[in-house]
Amino acid sequence: MAVIACENVDVWLSGRPILRGIHVNVEEAEMVGLLGPNGAGKTTLLRTIAGLIRPAGGTVRVLGEASGWRTLRHTALLPERGQLPGWLTVSEWLRYASGLYPDWDQASAERLVEELKLRATVPIARLSRGEGVRVGLCTCLARQCPVVLLDEPFTGIDFMSRETIASAIVQACAEARRTVVIATHDVREFEPLLDRVLFLREGVIVADESAEEIRAQGRSVASRYREVFSE
Numbered sequence: 623m624a625v626i627a628c629e630n631v632d633v634w635l636s637g638r639p640i641l642r643g644i645h646v647n648v649e650e651a652e653m654v655g656l657l658g659p660n661g662a663g664k665t666t667l668l669r670t671i672a673g674l675i676r677p678a679g680g681t682v683r684v685l686g687e688a689s690g691w692r693t694l695r696h697t698a699l700l701p702e703r704g705q706l707p708g709w710l711t712v713s714e715w716l717r718y719a720s721g722l723y724p725d726w727d728q729a730s731a732e733r734l735v736e737e738l739k740l741r742a743t744v745p746i747a748r749l750s751r752g753e754g755v756r757v758g759l760c761t762c763l764a765r766q767c768p769v770v771l772l773d774e775p776f777t778g779i780d781f782m783s784r785e786t787i788a789s790a791i792v793q794a795c796a797e798a799r800r801t802v803v804i805a806t807h808d809v810r811e812f813e814p815l816l817d818r819v820l821f822l823r824e825g826v827i828v829a830d831e832s833a834e835e836i837r838a839q840g841r842s843v844a845s846r847y848r849e850v851f852s853e
């Protein structure tokens with residue numbers, strides 16, 4: 623059984639079609655990149671998989687269950703624009719989150735605080751944008767849920783820290799055989815991590831390819847991206 627199964631999914635927002643005929647299965651432990659230009663529908667697809675948007679047509683299943691509030695227990699979503707309570711310090715927030723999520727793993731949370739170099743005593747409102755993204759990432763990865771959806775995890779992250787963050791994602795997900803979908807514009811940085819790439823244009827998946835096969839042809843995901851979107 624696919625961990626994520628989208629069948630012929632259509633999504634309309636404000637009377638406009640945003641996703642059309644999305645058909646995709648993601649298997650256990652796959653790390654999938656969701657790539658496409660601004661406005662292609664990446665965030666909308668992640669939110670639909672997470673059960674936050676109800677499709678106008680087709681079905682989305684997570685571990686066999688129709689996505690919705692019930693499947694939230696299986697899914698950690700790093701939103702593109704997170705809204706964490708700015709008046710709490712990072713450690714206060716993480717303590718609060720530990721009570722919020724039954725699948726919270728305190729040992730992982732503590733390891734991630736170190737790895738992601740979080741400043742535990744600083745109020746969230748005083749963090750930089752990149753630091754805020756790291757707190758969101760820590761919150762997602764400290765949960766032991768089988769599905770992780772990351773929307774632009776490198777937003778505001780400086781060049782040197784990207785490697786640290788990518789390795790935290792791999793460490794938290796690979797061993798536990800979690801299924802990960804990452805919407806990103808940072809194709810080059812994620813390229814070595816990805817098993818598969820979905821190219822999304824104007825709400826349609828225009829190519830669904832194995833990253834290994836792309837590499838076996840002597841090409842990179844970044845060069846394939848240029849090919850697909852210049853066609």
Ligand SMILES: Nc1ncnc2c1ncn2[C@@H]1O[C@H](COP(=O)(O)OP(=O)(O)OP(=O)(O)O)[C@@H](O)[C@H]1O
Pocket residue numbers: 635636638640658659660661662663664665666667702
């Ligand atoms: N709530 C909404 N109501 C109406 N239209 C929306 C809404 N949210 C998103 N859209 C539209 O849906 C389209 C896809 O947006 P989405 O944010 O999913 O794209 P994206 O690929 O994630 O873009 P980016 O790379 O810029 O983050 C855009 O045209 C956007 O304007």
